[in-house]
Amino acid sequence: MDSSSAPINGIRRVPPPVNDPIRSYAPGSPEKVELKRRLATMSGDCPEIPVVVGGKAIHTGELTDVRSPHDHQHVIARFHRARPEDVLAAIAAGAEAQKEWASWRWEDRATVMLRAAELLSTTWRSTLNAATMLGQSKTVYQSEIDAACEMTDFFRFNAHFAQELYTEQPVSAPGMWNQTDYRPLEGFVYAVSPFNFTAIGGNLTSAPALMGNVVLWKPAGTAVLSSWYMHQLMTEAGLPPGVINFLPGNAAAISDVALSHRDLAGVHFTGSNEVFNSMWETIGRNMGRYRSYPRIVGETGGKDFIVAHPSADPRAVAVAIVRGGFEYQGQKCSAASRAYIPKSLWKATLAYAQEMIADIRMGDVADFRNFMGAVIDKKSFTSISEYLADAGKNAKVLAGGKANSEKGWFVEPTLVQTEDPSYRLLCEEIFGPVMTCYVYDDAKWLDTLKLVDSTSPYALTGAVFSRDRKAILEAHTALRNAAGNFYVNDKPTGAVVGQQPFGGARGSGTNDKAGSRMNLMRWVSARTIKETFVPPTEYRYPFMDEE
Ligand code: NAD
Numbered sequence: 001m002d003s004s005s006a007p008i009n010g011i012r013r014v015p016p017p018v019n020d021p022i023r024s025y026a027p028g029s030p031e032k033v034e035l036k037r038r039l040a041t042m043s044g045d046c047p048e049i050p051v052v053v054g055g056k057a058i059h060t061g062e063l064t065d066v067r068s069p070h071d072h073q074h075v076i077a078r079f080h081r082a083r084p085e086d087v088l089a090a091i092a093a094g095a096e097a098q099k100e101w102a103s104w105r106w107e108d109r110a111t112v113m114l115r116a117a118e119l120l121s122t123t124w125r126s127t128l129n130a131a132t133m134l135g136q137s138k139t140v141y142q143s144e145i146d147a148a149c150e151m152t153d154f155f156r157f158n159a160h161f162a163q164e165l166y167t168e169q170p171v172s173a174p175g176m177w178n179q180t181d182y183r184p185l186e187g188f189v190y191a192v193s194p195f196n197f198t199a200i201g202g203n204l205t206s207a208p209a210l211m212g213n214v215v216l217w218k219p220a221g222t223a224v225l226s227s228w229y230m231h232q233l234m235t236e237a238g239l240p241p242g243v244i245n246f247l248p249g250n251a252a253a254i255s256d257v258a259l260s261h262r263d264l265a266g267v268h269f270t271g272s273n274e275v276f277n278s279m280w281e282t283i284g285r286n287m288g289r290y291r292s293y294p295r296i297v298g299e300t301g302g303k304d305f306i307v308a309h310p311s312a313d314p315r316a317v318a319v320a321i322v323r324g325g326f327e328y329q330g331q332k333c334s335a336a337s338r339a340y341i342p343k344s345l346w347k348a349t350l351a352y353a354q355e356m357i358a359d360i361r362m363g364d365v366a367d368f369r370n371f372m373g374a375v376i377d378k379k380s381f382t383s384i385s386e387y388l389a390d391a392g393k394n395a396k397v398l399a400g401g402k403a404n405s406e407k408g409w410f411v412e413p414t415l416v417q418t419e420d421p422s423y424r425l426l427c428e429e430i431f432g433p434v435m436t437c438y439v440y441d442d443a444k445w446l447d448t449l450k451l452v453d454s455t456s457p458y459a460l461t462g463a464v465f466s467r468d469r470k471a472i473l474e475a476h477t478a479l480r481n482a483a484g485n486f487y488v489n490d491k492p493t494g495a496v497v498g499q500q501p502f503g504g505a506r507g508s509g510t511n512d513k514a515g516s517r518m519n520l521m522r523w524v525s526a527r528t529i530k531e532t533f534v535p536p537t538e539y540r541y542p543f544m545d546e547e
Contacts, residue, residue: 005105012107014163015114017156019496020121020149025140025368031125032368035140038126039366042076042134049079049228049248051086054093055241058086062249066224069137070364070374070408076134077225081249087216087257090245094188094214095263097242102184102212106166110159113210116237117155120148124233131226132198133365137373137408140365142328143198145494147226150199153497154515158207161517165524175534181527184212186292187265189523190258192251192279193227194271195220195376196331202230203514204268205244208523213265215244216258220271222376224248255279260286266295266523270333270514272429273300273507295522299333299502299509301429302460304483304492306339307452307475309466310442314345316489317465318352321435324463324491326360326413329375330433334461334485334493334502337435338426340452342442350398350415350437357399357413364408374408375432381409384432391416391425395436427456445471449478460504461485461492484511 023031049066050057059080066077082090101109120128128147132138138146170178189208193201201223205215219227231246247254258264259282267283269276276298283294306324308317317339324336341349362372375381385403391414392401400412416425416436425436440448452462462483464475472488479486484504485495495502501513512519 005103006108014107014110014159017153017160017498019498020117020152020156022141022144022149025144035126035129036366038130039133042127042130043074043366046075047077047225047228049077049224051080051082051248052231052246053086053090053242054097054245055235060086064221064248066135066222068134068408069222069376070410072378072405072408077228079224079228079248082247082254083249084253084257087247087254090216090247091188091258091261091263093242093245094216097240098184098212098214101209101214101240101243104212106162106212109210109212110162112234112238113155113159113206116206116234116239117152119233119237120155121152124229127229128198128226128233131229135225136195136198136223136376137365138328139370139373140368147198150197150497151202151230154199154203155206157498157515158203158210158520161520162210165517165520170528176530176532179529179531181529182211182524183527185265185295185523185525187263189213189215189266189268190218190255190264191215191268192218192255192271192275193220193223195222196328196333198223198226198230200270200514201227202234204270206234207514207519208266208268209239209243211520211523213523214242216247217244218247218249218251218254218258221248251275255282259283260289262289262291264290264294265292267297269298271298271300276300276509292525297510297512297519297522299504299512299514300507301458302333302335302504302508303338303427303429303456303458304334304336304461305452306336306463306465306492307448307479308339308341308345308349309445309464309468309471309475310342310344311468311471312345312465313467314348315352317341317345317349318356320463320465320491321349321353321415322356322360322413324493325435326357326372326433327493329372329411330435331375331380331431332493333508334495335431336463336492337430338455339435339437340448341437341439342445343439344442346439353415354399357415360413362410362412372413372433374410377409378405380431381405381411384411384430384434387425387430387432387434388414391434391436394418395423395425400433421451421455429458446474446478449475453479453482457507458504459483459506460508461487463487463490463492465489481505484508
């Protein structure tokens with residue numbers, strides 16, 4: 001008996017998705033009580049995280065510590081690093097698993113994802129939030145909108161978008177039935193995730209899996225704890241062994257094996273440009289080896305802007321600077337890190353921003369009064385500190401500017417002003433809480449838009465603030481290619497699945513919009529089928545009967 005698909009006749013419909021509501025964690029709320037309890041147990045725990053291949057845990061004995069960024073002496077987990085032989089075993093396990101997984105009806109695969117959403121939204125919520133807070137130093141709110149809400153949304157919306165995609169079928173002339181079979185790719189998808197969003201790791205893996213693919217997952221070393229819980233959650237939801245294999249460890253060593261393998265069918269990456277470019281180059285060098293042309297999908301860096309028109313509300317601009325620039329310590333790919341303010345608004349905008357910055361508390365994220373935690377690790381702390389030193393010498397530091405690594409990797413929310421429009425802090429991705437402002441003459445609005453467009457190689461997110469419709473239209477035109485996610489009178493962060501599909505162009509990536517049908521299309525290879533009901537039995541055409 002074939003048990004690979006449910007014996008159900010009917011055109012099944014995915015329940016219409018809605019965004020998971022953000023919980024408040026207000027004093028006394030049940031979610032706060034539960035999360036505090038989970039934070040306490042997880043803090044006292046130090047799990048040994050294995051490599052997982054074909055559903056089996058492998059303890060390689062090569063261990064790396066995972067530390068809490070806001071308390072770097074606190075080891076919260078240790079993980080076993082995958083060896084080259086584990087990568088090969090994972091590729092073989094994936095090939096075996098795909099035989100059954102790809103033959104399931106898509107509705108049955110979608111059911112696994114919908115069950116994962118439900119578990120995450122309920123019983124697993126505090127676990128994923130606590131792991132993200134402890135391991136990646138997110139405040140409760142930042143964790144809630146990432147690990148809980150965004151991931152739940154990815155699971156639910158992707159199932160809905162898969163249904164839309166599969167529903168797209170060709171027309172048929174009389175006497176035939178044309179069909180499209182959205183096949184999974186032949187081979188495995190290599191998913192490499194960044195540290196800064198728990199939901200990104202979950203989506204880079206589950207989106208291709210939903211479409212019938214098998215995946216090798218290389219999570220970021222600093223986010224292994226939350227990634228491991230995410231993998232366990234999907235397993236509990238019913239994901240068969242071998243569909244997503246979990247390979248923490250040395251990125252270059254794992255990539256060496258994965259990227260040179262004949263069965264590499266796709267790369268699903270989010271992270272920095274340098275790493276994405278190096279992966280693309282490796283694939284280019286190996287082109288003769290692959291069975292198919294690998295799909296290469298990568299969302300990379302940003303140098304996201306806020307540009308205010310003289311008609312803007314300076315208080316709204318200041319809030320966008322503070323929330324957009326400093327939430328999660330400026331470590332969102334969408335974080336605002338350069339602002340262009342007209343002279344007439346500068347004094348007021350600066351005063352509001354300084355007042356808000358003075359009010360910001362930073363520290364251990366288990367203390368819910370804190371608005372900011374620490375930056376992810378020593379490497380990041382050192383690199384941001386160098387930018388602060390540069391600002392101290394070559395620009396004006398108007399708030400913050402200091403960093404302290406005694407207990408954790410803490411960097412103050414920092415506001416810098418420069419008069420040089422090509423100053424490096426206006427051009428380079430810093431990935432920390434550093435906002436650089438450039439004040440322009442009110443009369444130079446159109447020139448400033450050109451400057452915003454041409455200053456950095458990235459084009460991820462950006463925001464315009466204005467109460468003048470003509471100026472908004474001018475910004476739309478001048479900045480059309482400067483951001484894949486463009487905001488009008490809002491901060492450039494906080495994209496919601498299903499509402500603002502996310503991704504940028506130029507140096508910011510391939511813009512395949514995570515959590516949308518556009519992304520899912522990359523993980524299928526369409527097979528067109530034409531079936532003729534009664535095939536012709538005469539080879540001659542009527543025109544040949546000419547007299
Ligand atoms: P990163 O590039 O340092 O690491 C990303 C992943 O690549 C990690 O898993 C890392 O271990 C792996 N990696 C490192 N070297 C590798 C190699 N040689 N071969 C293969 N893999 C390798 O990035 P990060 O610090 O984790 O994340 C921050 C970056 O991610 C920023 O540039 C940010 O803008 C970007 N980002 C972009 C988006 C987006 O949607 N555009 C979203 C989140 C983060």
